[in-house]
Amino acid sequence: MSTTVQTQTPSAETSEPPVRRKRKGGGAGSAALTLFTWLLALGFFMPVLWMVLTSFKQEADAASNPPKFFFTPTLDQYKAVFEAGAGGYLWNSVIATVVSTILVILLAIPAAYAVSIRPVEKTKDVLFFFISTKMLPVVAVIMPIYVVAGKLKVLDNIWTLVFLYTAMNLPLAVWMMRSFFQEVPREVLEAAQMDGASLMTTMRVVLIPMVAPGIASTALICVIFAWNEFFFALNLTAADAATVPIMLVSTMTSEGLYLARLSAASVLASLPVVLAGWIAQKQLVRGLSMGAIK
Amino acid sequence: MSTSTGAARTGRPRKSRAQAPRRSDAWQRRLPLLPALIFTIVATQIPFLITIWYSLRSWNLLNPASDVFVGLSNYIEIFADRTFRQVAMNSVIYTLGCVLIAMVLGILFALLLDRKFLGRGVVRTLLITPFLIMPVAASTLWSVSMFNPTFGLVNWFLGIFGIPAVDWTSSHPVVSILIALVWQWTPFMMLLILAGLQSQPKDVLEAAQMDGASSLQTFFFITLPHLRRYIELSVLLGAIYVVNTFDQIYLMTAGGPGTSSANLPYYIYQRAFLGFDIGQAAAMGVVVVIATIIIANFALRLIFKGFMSTEQN
Structure with a gap:
């Protein structure tokens, strides 16, 4: 059971044989394959690139046929998005994401401890209970949540989203943290x-520092899912607690087809998660597999 | 999984003696799990139970009087x-x-x-x-x-x-x-x-x-x-x-x-x-x-x- 995150290291350490393996294909074949890979990647990335390009256009350039690849870039659309009140949506998203992630981590650490280091009886059943709640279609619980939230007068309240996002990410976090705890040497x-x-001191002084990288990657996954969440936000928020995905929808419906502005809003909405994901690519794999793949 | 060190240390000549520490040990193990477990149950299972309750009723939000028990007829209609x-x-x-x-x-x-x-x-x-x-x-x-x-x-x-x-x-x-x-x-x-x-x-x-x-x-x-x-x-x-x-x-x-x-x-x-x-x-x-x-x-x-x-x- 190795603790290191291994993605490319094996080939780097035993550098000789893989190099020889590649030479076999011949220089031309290898170059062609590289070119093919690059073209494929650029094609696949094209919609994103197009979104970014469009966000720097004037509306007239954005809705042109044939599409314009060269134009005078402008920041007007970004300005317009902020003038339309993007700040409020962003703030709500930050609250919902950050607070729910902190709560998830605080709840998941002791729970993961109880299913790994000092396990309760029926650990497997507990774990399967957690993951089975991830399979519960949200749409099957939205009606009671809507009705109850209405009765409690917490519709259009950001703390309702905080509560729900915590519940949404908690099972995932328990699974992930468990996989990190299992790597801590018992001795x-x-x-x-x-x-x-x-117990508390052991956790605080010994365990938590050892699994700090694991906590970071668990938090990353929670942040991604909370930031991008749309369904609860759509049904449970209105003017006050609306988050960034709602901003995009309202840009689309209220402004008609203002393509460039919509693109600018989309870029802003996606940027935090894209940057986080780019920086933490290795942690992403482990998080997405709920800790199963190291 | 392996038996806990706590239970192993207190010998177990008689049942009644051995069970008391075992039970408290089990609760010690469960305790850290409980907050997350209870939270998840409250947030996911209770709404689902309410959904089951709703599914047995004929309830249209626009017509509060429609909220009556109809048994399985919603399912039959589906x-x-x-x-x-x-x-x-x-x-x-x-x-x-x-x-x-x-x-x-x-x-x-x-x-x-x-x-x-x-x-x-x-x-x-x-x-x-x-x-x-x-x-x-x-x-x-x-x-x-x-x-x-x-x-x-x-x-x-x-x-x-x-x-x-x-x-x-x-x-x-x-x-x-x-x-x-x-x-x-x-x-x-x-x-x-x-x-x-x-x-x-x-x-x-x-x-x-x-x-x-x-x-x-x-x-x-x-x-x-x-x-x-x-x-x-x-x-x-x-x-x-x-x-x-x-x-x-x-x-x-x-x-x-x-x-x-x-x-x-x-x-x-x-x-x-x-x-x-x-x-x-x-x-x-x-x-x-x-x-x-x-x-x-x-x-x-x-x-x-x-x-x-x-x-x-």
């Missing part, structure tokens, strides 16, 4: 307990 | 509902179609990335980006910038090859949504498969090469069997998310024309929040949940078994 924890450290 | 069967079929098409196509593309991309070449990091970054784009943004991007009949990029591109313009989202709504879904989920599959490829023991591959296996043989007889559990896991996890697709349908076609491109989540949403028919919508929700749980639980235990057993040694 270290036993040694701490021998020295008379209490 | 099974007689042609539209329900049609959107259920769409759900299957979206889920299977997206997961399978994204998986094939994902394997292809992962194989291309599993070699050293100039700019590999950049290419990987470009390829994972669609997954990171906010689904709402991706949906508007596809429905407006890509598929727009007059200035969309797709028709312009096809026009280069002399293919006449198509109004994608109205003439081919299911295909359009499927394309947007595949675009977003291919990177997910690619990342998981790539991790699988890179976990292959290099000596086995070399041995195969020494023995004169062609790269195609190596792929089918060594790589693919090794990837099997990665593929199963990615298919299952992808399906869990894709079956709940809502954003793309809401924004690209609104389920239309008619209900031709709606899936179950969208149709239930429509019945509840546009038709205000809570009883019917709740009954559909219950049916979907039962179906999902039967299918997924079976698949889940099967697939995670492999990963869990290797983890525990």
Whole structure:
């Protein structure tokens, strides 16, 4: 059971044989394959590139046929998005995402401890219970949530979203944290307990620092899903608690086809998660597989 | 799992003595789990129980007097509902179609990335980006910038090859949504498969090469069997998310024309929040949940078994 995150390291360490393997294909074939890969990647990325380009256009350039690849870039659309009140939506999204992620981590750490290091009986059943709630279609619970939230007067309240996003990401986080806890050598924890450290101290001083990278990648996954969530936001918020995805929808419906402005709003909406994902590519794999793939 | 050290230390000559510390030990173990467990039960199971209750009532939000107990009649109506069967079929098409196509593309991309070449990091970054784009943004991007009949990029591109313009989202709504879904989920599959490829023991591959296996043989007889559990896991996890697709349908076609491109989540949403028919919508929700749980639980235990057993040694 290795602790290192291994993605490319094996080939880097045993550098000789893979290099020889590649030479076999011949220089021309290899170059052609590289070119093919690049073209494929650019084609696949094209919609994103197009969105970014469009966001720097004037509306007239955006809705042109044939499409304009060269134009005078402008920041007008970004200005317009902020003038239309993007700040409020962004703030709501930040609250819903950050607070729910913190809550998820606080709840998931002890729970993961109880299904890995000092496991309760029927650990597997507990784990399957958690993941089975991920399979519960949200649409099957939205009606009671809507009705109850209405009775409690918490419709269009950002804390309702915080609560729901916590519930949405918690099962995932328990699974992920468990996989990180399982990599902590038992001897270290036993040694701490021998020295008379209490459970809380062991957790705080020994365990948490050791799994800090794991906590970071769990948080990353929670942030991605909370930031992008649309269904709850659509049904449970209106003017006050609306988040960024709602901003996009209202840009689309209220402004008609203002393509460039919509693109600018889309770029702004996607940017935080895209940047986070780019930076933490390796953690992404483990998070998406709920900790199963290291 | 191994017996706890606490129980082992206090000898157990008589039952009554041994059970007391054992029980408190069990509670000590449960305690850290409880906050998360209770939270999850409150947030997911209780609403679901209420949904079951709603499903037995005939309740239209616009008509409070309609809220009476009707037994199973909502369920009977669902099974007689042609539209329900049609959107259920769409759900299957979206889920299977997206997961399978994204998986094939994902394997292809992962194989291309599993070699050293100039700019590999950049290419990987470009390829994972669609997954990171906010689904709402991706949906508007596809429905407006890509598929727009007059200035969309797709028709312009096809026009280069002399293919006449198509109004994608109205003439081919299911295909359009499927394309947007595949675009977003291919990177997910690619990342998981790539991790699988890179976990292959290099000596086995070399041995195969020494023995004169062609790269195609190596792929089918060594790589693919090794990837099997990665593929199963990615298919299952992808399906869990894709079956709940809502954003793309809401924004690209609104389920239309008619209900031709709606899936179950969208149709239930429509019945509840546009038709205000809570009883019917709740009954559909219950049916979907039962179906999902039967299918997924079976698949889940099967697939995670492999990963869990290797983890525990």
